[in-house]
Amino acid sequence: MIGDITPRSSVERLKRGVYGKKELQREFDAALVAAVVGMSRAFIARALDRPGSRPKTFTLAEVLILLDVDGFQETFIPRSRIPEYLLRDAVAPPSEIPALRRSARELAGAKLLVGDARDLLPRLDPGSVQCVVTSSPYWGMRVYDNERNVRWADGESCPYGFEQTPEGFIRHTIEMLVLLKPAVAQKGSVWWNIMDTHNTRTPIRGNARERLDAMGEAPGSRKGWTEHGACRHSAGHMYLDDTELSSIPPRIAERASRVGYKLKSFITWRKHTSTPEAAKSRVSRQAEYLLHLSIDRTPFFDKGAWQALPPELGGPNKQYESTEKITDVWSLPTSSGQNGHGAAFPVALAGRCVALTSRKGDLVLDPFLGSGTTAIAAIELGRRCEGYDISEKYIDVAEQRISLAIGQQPTSVESASEAGVGLRDASSAKVAPKRASPSRKGKPARRRTGNKKQTVASPDGLESVG
Numbered sequence: 001m002i003g004d005i006t007p008r009s010s011v012e013r014l015k016r017g018v019y020g021k022k023e024l025q026r027e028f029d030a031a032l033v034a035a036v037v038g039m040s041r042a043f044i045a046r047a048l049d050r051p052g053s054r055p056k057t058f059t060l061a062e063v064l065i066l067l068d069v070d071g072f073q074e075t076f077i078p079r080s081r082i083p084e085y086l087l088r089d090a091v092a093p094p095s096e097i098p099a100l101r102r103s104a105r106e107l108a109g110a111k112l113l114v115g116d117a118r119d120l121l122p123r124l125d126p127g128s129v130q131c132v133v134t135s136s137p138y139w140g141m142r143v144y145d146n147e148r149n150v151r152w153a154d155g156e157s158c159p160y161g162f163e164q165t166p167e168g169f170i171r172h173t174i175e176m177l178v179l180l181k182p183a184v185a186q187k188g189s190v191w192w193n194i195m196d197t198h199n200t201r202t203p204i205r206g207n208a209r210e211r212l213d214a215m216g217e218a219p220g221s222r223k224g225w226t227e228h229g230a231c232r233h234s235a236g237h238m239y240l241d242d243t244e245l246s247s248i249p250p251r252i253a254e255r256a257s258r259v260g261y262k263l264k265s266f267i268t269w270r271k272h273t274s275t276p277e278a279a280k281s282r283v284s285r286q287a288e289y290l291l292h293l294s295i296d297r298t299p300f301f302d303k304g305a306w307q308a309l310p311p312e313l314g315g316p317n318k319q320y321e322s323t324e325k326i327t328d329v330w331s332l333p334t335s336s337g338q339n340g341h342g343a344a345f346p347v348a349l350a351g352r353c354v355a356l357t358s359r360k361g362d363l364v365l366d367p368f369l370g371s372g373t374t375a376i377a378a379i380e381l382g383r384r385c386e387g388y389d390i391s392e393k394y395i396d397v398a399e400q401r402i403s404l405a406i407g408q409q410p411t412s413v414e415s416a417s418e419a420g421v422g423l424r425d426a427s428s429a430k431v432a433p434k435r436a437s438p439s440r441k442g443k444p445a446r447r448r449t450g451n452k453k454q455t456v457a458s459p460d461g462l463e464s465v466g
């Protein structure tokens, strides 16, 4: 059961003078230090009075100097916890998802995995993903099926999107981006759909309409707002007042750039309809945002492929958009919401991103697959696809939607470790915990056959370590 969100910012300070000589001289990988302090390696060399050098490691004593530099900005670890993180936690702890049934299915070149993206991302082959299109949970907005705690590098333990503060959510999003980065091809792109949250008191529900009903906006609804299962409160934040916008998307954009992505564009998705919300002292929202991030300064980008697309796959929307020039305002419909998932984006959005930044046969990834929209677009455009979701129910929905789209029955369901699915073996993953493969554990495979699905799944192997 999910608890309330109370944005009470904790008061923490960086402790100095508690580290001995040996700890202060310990060396840490330069790329990791650059990601936690949010500075480029060239800038760090300058800040440490070694301009022009490119050190491979930095000591804890040097890290403490960097934490005092003007312009320091936390990325995925709060400043006060950075020394402890480097000294003790830098190898990511296993995620806390007991009894999560990890399984994989495959159809039409798409591999769908039930699992925590934080566990699965580090297992991808380096440089194997050309294009990522995804929409993570937004902060404090939706209750999804099967919410499970994830243990994060900053010490918080909560489902993604259920952090106590927007800062926690921003940190966790950056942690996901840091885990994803090694898998993105040099000329690849990441398209990250994100929305902002007002710091208001509200029940948290499956979709915006349910939330309005719960607030008593629907006729006949008399429940007080705190009588609902999960609520978001608004008092106690370090500076955000009640009803204020949290500024989450621009803060994620800045930090993505600080951890080494190139921020190519900050796109406004102008939806055809506005968000149903009871706003009396401000304008209603009709926009969401999309960050276009890359590894290289000049990622692969094919405007011609976009021009050739039909509108339903994200080609120019002639009513609102030029057919010549693609700009940073995209006019696309909202999803119909009829597919068993309250927060899907339209196929046109995913198709546009896939066509612009990948070629036929490339691997497209969606680590928060939901109802499978990215996979549908990728298959339509002849790309391979891999998608994760923590909810088995949503992976089922995705499988059914893809089957309908391609006019084929689902073909296989198998345990994640047997499936391969472009994942490196856990033992070679940099930060993922080791798992025993189901076959090594000597458990027999269970085969369930029927008209629709073939299941080859060892129940034991499907358990997540946690």
Ligand SMILES: C[S@@+](CC[C@H](N)C(=O)[O-])C[C@H]1O[C@@H](n2cnc3c(N)ncnc32)[C@H](O)[C@@H]1O
Binding pocket: 115, 116, 117, 118, 134, 135, 136, 137, 138, 144, 145, 150, 159, 160, 341, 343, 344, 345, 346, 367, 368, 369, 370, 371, 372, 373, 374, 388, 389, 390, 391, 394
């Ligand atoms: C905004 S929805 C994605 C919707 C999707 N774009 C679509 O069109 O259907 C976010 C999804 O992230 C999933 N999710 C939440 N935490 C996760 C985690 N730690 N790992 C993988 N998936 C997660 C939720 O179950 C939810 O389906």
